[in-house]
Amino acid sequence: MVYGKNQWKAWLYLSPALILLAVFTVWPIFNTLRMAFLENYGLMSANGGATFSFGIGNFLKVLQYKKFLNCLGNTMLLTVLTVPISTILALLIAVCLNSIKFLNRFLQTVYFLPYVTNSIAIGMVFAAMFNIVGNITSADLSETGNIIVTSGIINNIIEFFGGQPISWINAKSSYAANIAVMVIYIVWNALPFKILVLLGGLQSVNKQYYDAARVDGTSRARIFTRITVPLLSPMIAYVVITGFIGGFKEYSSVVGVFGVNMGPVGDAGRLNTMVGFIYDALENDNQGRASAAALILFVIIFAVTMLNLYVSKKKVKY
Amino acid sequence: MKVVLQNLTKKFPNRNKKVKDEVVAVDKFTYEIPDGKLIGLLGPSGCGKSTTLFMISGLEKPTDGKIFFGEDDVTELAPENRGVGLVFQNYALYPHMTVKQNILFPLENLKGNDKLTKNEMLKRAVDAAHLVQLDELLDRKPSELSGGQQQRVAIARALVKMPRVLLLDEPLSNLDARLRLQTREEIRRIQRETNITTIFVTHDQEEAMSISDEIVVMKAGVIQQTGAPQAVYDSPVNLFVAKFLGTPPINVFKGQIKEGKLYVGEDAVFSVDEADREVYVGIRPEGFIPAQEGVLHCELNGVEVMGRDVSVVTKNAACENPVVRSIVSAESVFPAAGVVSFNLKSNKVFVFDASNEERIFCELK
Numbered sequence: 254m255v256y257g258k259n260q261w262k263a264w265l266y267l268s269p270a271l272i273l274l275a276v277f278t279v280w281p282i283f284n285t286l287r288m289a290f291l292e293n294y295g296l297m298s299a300n301g302g303a304t305f306s307f308g309i310g311n312f313l314k315v316l317q318y319k320k321f322l323n324c325l326g327n328t329m330l331l332t333v334l335t336v337p338i339s340t341i342l343a344l345l346i347a348v349c350l351n352s353i354k355f356l357n358r359f360l361q362t363v364y365f366l367p368y369v370t371n372s373i374a375i376g377m378v379f380a381a382m383f384n385i386v387g388n389i390t391s392a393d394l395s396e397t398g399n400i401i402v403t404s405g406i407i408n409n410i411i412e413f414f415g416g417q418p419i420s421w422i423n424a425k426s427s428y429a430a431n432i433a434v435m436v437i438y439i440v441w442n443a444l445p446f447k448i449l450v451l452l453g454g455l456q457s458v459n460k461q462y463y464d465a466a467r468v469d470g471t472s473r474a475r476i477f478t479r480i481t482v483p484l485l486s487p488m489i490a491y492v493v494i495t496g497f498i499g500g501f502k503e504y505s506s507v508v509g510v511f512g513v514n515m516g517p518v519g520d521a522g523r524l525n526t527m528v529g530f531i532y533d534a535l536e537n538d539n540q541g542r543a544s545a546a547a548l549i550l551f552v553i554i555f556a557v558t559m560l561n562l563y564v565s566k567k568k569v570k571y
Numbered sequence: 572m573k574v575v576l577q578n579l580t581k582k583f584p585n586r587n588k589k590v591k592d593e594v595v596a597v598d599k600f601t602y603e604i605p606d607g608k609l610i611g612l613l614g615p616s617g618c619g620k621s622t623t624l625f626m627i628s629g630l631e632k633p634t635d636g637k638i639f640f641g642e643d644d645v646t647e648l649a650p651e652n653r654g655v656g657l658v659f660q661n662y663a664l665y666p667h668m669t670v671k672q673n674i675l676f677p678l679e680n681l682k683g684n685d686k687l688t689k690n691e692m693l694k695r696a697v698d699a700a701h702l703v704q705l706d707e708l709l710d711r712k713p714s715e716l717s718g719g720q721q722q723r724v725a726i727a728r729a730l731v732k733m734p735r736v737l738l739l740d741e742p743l744s745n746l747d748a749r750l751r752l753q754t755r756e757e758i759r760r761i762q763r764e765t766n767i768t769t770i771f772v773t774h775d776q777e778e779a780m781s782i783s784d785e786i787v788v789m790k791a792g793v794i795q796q797t798g799a800p801q802a803v804y805d806s807p808v809n810l811f812v813a814k815f816l817g818t819p820p821i822n823v824f825k826g827q828i829k830e831g832k833l834y835v836g837e838d839a840v841f842s843v844d845e846a847d848r849e850v851y852v853g854i855r856p857e858g859f860i861p862a863q864e865g866v867l868h869c870e871l872n873g874v875e876v877m878g879r880d881v882s883v884v885t886k887n888a889a890c891e892n893p894v895v896r897s898i899v900s901a902e903s904v905f906p907a908a909g910v911v912s913f914n915l916k917s918n919k920v921f922v923f924d925a926s927n928e929e930r931i932f933c934e935l936k
Contacts, residue, residue: 461663464630469677469732470651479676483667 285544294541311545320522321546324530331435331526332500339440340493343447348481350448351455361452368445376509379438382406383421383510422510424518431517431524439506443499447492454488455481490565494558501554504528572641572735572768574604574627579636581622581792596622598792600636604770604785609762611779611800612772614789615815620772621660623789624738627770628657640735651680653736656729656767660741662721664713670724671709674699677732699731702761719750723757730765737762739771743778755782776816780804788812805918810928813853813921819882819898823891825925826852833922833935836889840866840915841935849925851891858919859883859897861905865912869895874905885911 288294289312291305299305315321350360367375384405408418420426421434462484466476482489503526507515516523525533527550534543579600582593597619604610612620625631627638629650637646645653664673674696678687687695700706703723713721722742729737742758743751759782762769773779779786780800788795788803788811796803796812807813813821824835827849833841835852859867861883869885872894883905885895897913905911917935924931 459661459663461659461661462665465657465659465663465665466676467630468628468650468655468657469728470680470682471676472680475680480665483665486667 285547287544288540289544289548291541293539294544295538296540297538305541311541312549315542315545315549320525321530323522324525324527327524328501328503328526330432331439331503332497334432334436335439335443336493336496336500338436339443339447340489340496342440343444343451343492344482344485344489346444347448347451347455348477350452364448365445367442368449372442372505373509375442376438376506379434379441380422380510383408383434384423422517424520426517428523431511434510435507435524438510439500439503442506443496447496450488450492451485454485458484486565486568490561490568494561494565497557497561498554501550501557502528504532573606574736574768574770575637575639576600576602576604576623576627577637577639579623579626579638580634581619581626581631582634595792597626597633600792600794602787602794602797604768607766607768608784609759609769609771609782611783611786612770612789613776613779613786613815614774614795616774617791618789619792620774620789621740622792624657624740624770624772627736628655628738629653630657654732654734656732656734656737658722658725658729658737658739658742660744662713662725662745664721664724664728666713669710669712670700670705670716671696673713673724674727674731677728681732695731696727699727702730702764703727703757717750718746719754722746722754726758726761730761730767734767737765737767737769739769741772741774743773743775751778758782777818780816788815790815806930807853807921808930810851810853810923810930813923813930817855819856819896820892821853821855821921822895822897824852824854824887824889825891826850826889826922828922835867836887838867841917841920843922843933843935845922845931845933850931851923851925851928853921853923854897854915855919856882856896856898858916859899859913860916861899861903862912862914865914867913867915868910869913871905871908871911876901883911 290307290309292308292310294305294311295303346364350357350364353360382405405421407421412418419430421430458481462480463476466480471479507524507526507529511517511524514521515525515529522529527546531543531546531550534540534546579597580595581597582595585592585594600619600623612623614620622631626633629645629648629652633646637644639645640653650657665676668676675692678692678695681687697706697709700709703726705720705723705727708716708720713724716724722745726739726742739758743754746754755778758769758771771779771783783800785798786800786803787797790811796808803812804816807816810823814823826833826835827847828834828843828845829847831842831844832839833843833850833852835854840852867887869887872884872886875882875884877898879901880898881901881903883897883899883903885897887895920935922931922933922935923929
């Protein structure tokens, strides 16, 4: 309780956070709203003294834009594929990590490493692993699409087992192959955080539940499905919700693997995402369209999160 | 099902890794628990009583020794194959399941020939719930139950698979005083009705004495004394057992045996036929008889009225306890202050050798 004389002190102590929030969060949000509803708003022309009329043209344009629908599709597909896969994998890894005594600390560190590694750097490593390197001239590719030299480790492994090398990310690669690479990359990148949260949850579960289950002769599978998963359900809900939010904001992963072209050579933009679309609009001095797309993204994320919360309220048991 | 423990020993590695010595939690525990009896494992915290219980359940592996259920050697058996029901100190009820699901859980684990149909399971669960008087609460979650109700769910869950042995770890320690009284009667009743051999762990001597057929008093992993509660109370074998049993606790005095007399401080209280030595004299609170010409003299501190009895609080220089507490009938009359004298009941006075605190069994005259 702060009364009269001392109230200015409270505001003083709050001011650093308030000022930062106002400058970097509140004002940009407000500005985004403003720009989204000004027809064809562009920063350069605005600086040049142009005026814009109020309207919803930006939204209509964005939604009619084929590129935008493509970005939306890519983002949705990646999110829907990677969130369940990474959550299930993280759950299994966390349970395994929790049950081993030997090297436990060391392995926790190993599994956490991707989290502290730059995602562009990881992307470049993935690109190298899936890449095809060699003296491939563009002429060769456009004529035959044949792979002449492979040196990516993934193709090496495939060849070692007698398979045909696949063009994962190079020119003429298929969309399915591109998505497969992205899914592997995003899952791998998303695992550490999820493992960390779930492992923390597991370690806070009272050991006596497991003792009680053992005395009652519960099989390992049943302990997992009937005890571990329900007791972890709040944490699982948390990683799923944050996973969906992160998934809809996917961008740097695609840049890491494919570069700013957001697609294999010869098909730029094929794997572009919502955030990528926003960046592109900004680069083309179309802040109005970018703002509209950002708001659409916000609405989608908001709706999905609400849906998640609704489902988890029914499923999270305690 | 009788339970036989032979030389049961549990050693834990020392927490401080530089110290090579292992911590001996339970040391050569040998005891036979008769079929269908309720046994209280009693001792101060850290005396190894819970470890003993967990070894019987199979959750802890003994370092040495054997465990038999009836004639079966179960020492190497996994917990699920022993047929034990275990009630944990904090109940360990699954928070996401209802009471019914909690009680059903052990039954759903049964495999092979033991597998039950849905209806059989439900019937057994309802029966178990009825036994612990939870019929109305089957659809509640544990968080919606009181401590005593949770306790009863835990007991029902342990009983529903019809265990050969029921184990209870500090079953009453999380309950308030009134519920504790009620629940211990409940445990007694359930045990009588099911006739399952039951072992329960407690540090509360009153609890153990009130419901056990036999008690096992432990200290630092070693059995001190076993027997019927009253027998142990009436004839403790050493100072530890004497001090541990009884509320209010026994009054311990420094004393000596000199020339055939037992002295408490300066007062000669009894004649004994023992060699001269330093001793501890333990006198139960109910062993005091106020008397004008009594043999033991104490400084009166106050009188606490408890209704039927009064508790006389006095001081005595030789007493190890802060005050001497005696319980006498309410009709006795005391002065407001000054010296009061007591005669002593010889069967309530125990003499212990001061060097090793073992009882000196001798006739007090």
